[in-house]
Amino acid sequence: MDICDVISVEDVVLDLRPEGKTRLLKELSVLASRRIGVQAGEIVSVLSTREKLGSTGLGLGVAIPHAKMHGLQRPFGLLARLQARCPFEAIDGQDVDIAVLLLMPEASPQEHLNVLAKIARLLRDETAVARLRGAADAESLHGVLAEGRHAALA
Template sequence: MTHFDDIVSSSALATGLSVNGKKHLFLKIADIAGEAYGLDPARVNEALTERERLGSTGFGGGVAIPHAKMEGLDRMRGIVVLLDPPVAFDAIDEAPVDIVFALLSPTDSGAEHLKTLARVSRYLRDEAQIARLRGARSDAALHAMLAGNEARDAA
């Protein structure tokens, strides 16, 4: 079972988020990162936008993993949003995206950045996980899933 409570704060989540495109989405993610982690939203937005210019981080099946390395981070940070309605994302399969797992890494995190990206990617390739994430109706439910304690919370 993969858990993300090491990188995703319970305050770095949003369910049912409505945005009008990728640019607006990155601004929202930047605001959430600012609130949850004390990061400068303008810098977060700039880092994600800059990385996205290299190629879309939408990897199909309605999922995107925008990611960037940033100065001043002490460790990996994640922001997870569920979009309603889905937005166009230039994904590999051209499907609109409704699950976004943004990852921010320290600039010197080379191997850790790649390992965490792979961990998130594996998690989001699992159809059962995707279905469960899409079923999350609150930030608390989403956090319970990501932290791996949804069974305990459901009791």
């Protein structure tokens, strides 16, 4: 399974303005809810439960909030570039301005779980993250994912 199988151009969002981690998770959940037909409150709940295990803030201003969801048939992802950084309790203490929401089916096969690893590898690449920050529009941001997926497969 490929990153672009999980995150489409329609699932790229620019200029969110959350004031903090909780608000960011809520905003991402509302956006995801509209795309996958699951109640936003249910999404917030699984994400918050996952965050209690440890922050999904990777560092370098990037977070990958993720969780498994009951009833979801296939992985769903959403890429958000924030207008300004917001606190996220990342492992390096830096605030976040790039967030990739990833929701996985509850009984995810290994193939689905590998998507998280691919996204994480891509978002640890400082050049790829700089390109995401500099992209002009959703199509350009998605293009960085499309180009980076090959490197993430390695």
